[in-house]
Amino acid sequence: MRYIVSFGPDQVGLTPSIAIFKRLDTLADVPGAPTVTEIPGSGAYQFEWNPQQGDPDIFFQVDGGPSIDGAGRYQEGVVSPEDVYLEAVKTKTDQIPNDLTSRLNAMQANIIRLLGLTKENSVLDQTTFDSRNNLTGGRLRIFGSKSDAQAGVSPLAVYTIAATYAEGTANILTYSMVRDA
Numbered sequence: 001m002r003y004i005v006s007f008g009p010d011q012v013g014l015t016p017s018i019a020i021f022k023r024l025d026t027l028a029d030v031p032g033a034p035t036v037t038e039i040p041g042s043g044a045y046q047f048e049w050n051p052q053q054g055d056p057d058i059f060f061q062v063d064g065g066p067s068i069d070g071a072g073r074y075q076e077g078v079v080s081p082e083d084v085y086l087e088a089v090k091t092k093t094d095q096i097p098n099d100l101t102s103r104l105n106a107m108q109a110n111i112i113r114l115l116g117l118t119k120e121n122s123v124l125d126q127t128t129f130d131s132r133n134n135l136t137g138g139r140l141r142i143f144g145s146k147s148d149a150q151a152g153v154s155p156l157a158v159y160t161i162a163a164t165y166a167e168g169t170a171n172i173l174t175y176s177m178v179r180d181a
Contacts, residue, residue, distance in 0.1 A: 005075040006044045007064040016045050020061035051081040112144050113157055121149040134165050
């Protein structure tokens with residue numbers, strides 16, 4: 001993990017060092033404190049530390065050097081194994097496709113259609129029946145809202161229904177529902 005500190009604008013060419021590098025749980029010194037290096041020409045400085053799961057949190061203090069007066073000379077922070085986890089999460093979220101919105105919109109339209117096909121906000125009209133009063137045809141329209149269904153406006157999809165029955169019975173032989181629009 002890369003940790004970045006800054007000592008203010010235009011603070012280039014410093015030679016900062018880690019003054020304190022201690023376990024946060026026991027305040028014991030941690031051997032092998034990393035070296036702080038400048039990110040070329042930026043006035044920002046970095047060090048690498050790769051904590052492992054189970055390692056303690058580390059408190060650090062970076063000394064910017066005697067050319068910096070006052071409280072701005074020291075920058076403090078905590079290095080945590082959780083930082084590695086958070087970086088992994090960031091890496092994964094950076095991989096979410098840029099076109100996610102269009103994908104979600106397409107899924108939303110299909111979900112609304114599925115709701116309509118389960119008879120939510122749907123209207124069956126233009127029905128036809130045989131002599132035994134069996135439904136032989138009709139038009140099914142599905143809508144995105146109750147108010148659209150009641151007004152019969154802005155259908156999301158229109159389907160044609162056709163059914164055939166065994167002669168003289170209510171037993172369905174074929175049933176089809178085909179999307180027209």
